[in-house]
Amino acid sequence: MLTEIGDVMRRSYEKGWITTRDGNISLRRKNSKTLYITPSGWRKAIIHPEHIVKCKINENNELIMPEGSKPSGELFMHYLIQRNAPTTRSVVHVHATNIVAAMYAGFSLPEIASHFPEIHRYTRVGASVSSVPALSHELAIETADNLCVKEDGSYEFDIVGQKNHGVCAIGKDPWDAYEHIERLDHICEIVLKGRMLL
Numbered sequence: 001m002l003t004e005i006g007d008v009m010r011r012s013y014e015k016g017w018i019t020t021r022d023g024n025i026s027l028r029r030k031n032s033k034t035l036y037i038t039p040s041g042w043r044k045a046i047i048h049p050e051h052i053v054k055c056k057i058n059e060n061n062e063l064i065m066p067e068g069s070k071p072s073g074e075l076f077m078h079y080l081i082q083r084n085a086p087t088t089r090s091v092v093h094v095h096a097t098n099i100v101a102a103m104y105a106g107f108s109l110p111e112i113a114s115h116f117p118e119i120h121r122y123t124r125v126g127a128s129v130s131s132v133p134a135l136s137h138e139l140a141i142e143t144a145d146n147l148c149v150k151e152d153g154s155y156e157f158d159i160v161g162q163k164n165h166g167v168c169a170i171g172k173d174p175w176d177a178y179e180h181i182e183r184l185d186h187i188c189e190i191v192l193k194g195r196m197l198l
């Protein structure tokens with residue numbers, strides 16, 4: 001599954017959802033105290049398992065980073081979403097072009113999703129995060145809040161947009177999270193093209 005992290009990064013780069021050093025992915029396996037996360041500043045198209053940073057979540061649910069490591073600047077967002085994961089979970093953050101464009105044009109992502117059965121049958125879209133700075137605690141907290149954690153540690157939503165920035169999706173593995181982004185990006189592209197025709 002660590003190989004999938006690099007594969008999803010490469011696909012996201014090919015799709016134009018990130019420039020070369022953008023985006024981040026984490027993975028936590030069921031019952032594991034290890035949080036795997038992509039490194040900061042690395043060219044994401046050449047990510048392989050040996051580049052991934054291995055953080056620990058201790059018995060007090062605190063994050064311990066390996067000395068000298070450079071995990072993603074969005075580590076806190078990943079930690080908040082992963083700290084109580086009851087099953088294997090991957091979190092993917094990229095700047096999916098059509099989703100960001102649709103938010104910028106003023107569309108509500110949950111409302112768009114409700115018009116298209118191909119997405120709302122498989123992907124639950126939460127309210128978008130307001131325009132807050134990248135790498136900030138506000139972004140991390142609002143993203144985790146809008147995914148809406150349930151009592152059992154699962155989330156009510158699979159994906160939320162982050163205005164003027166990107167998206168954050170969760171899945172049982174990196175490709176599962178990627179598919180939520182791809183579905184939402186596709187219908188955002190359709191909506192934006194439809195609006196141009198009008």
Ligand SMILES: [Zn+2]
Pocket residue numbers: 022023093094095134165166
């Ligand atoms: Zn970002």
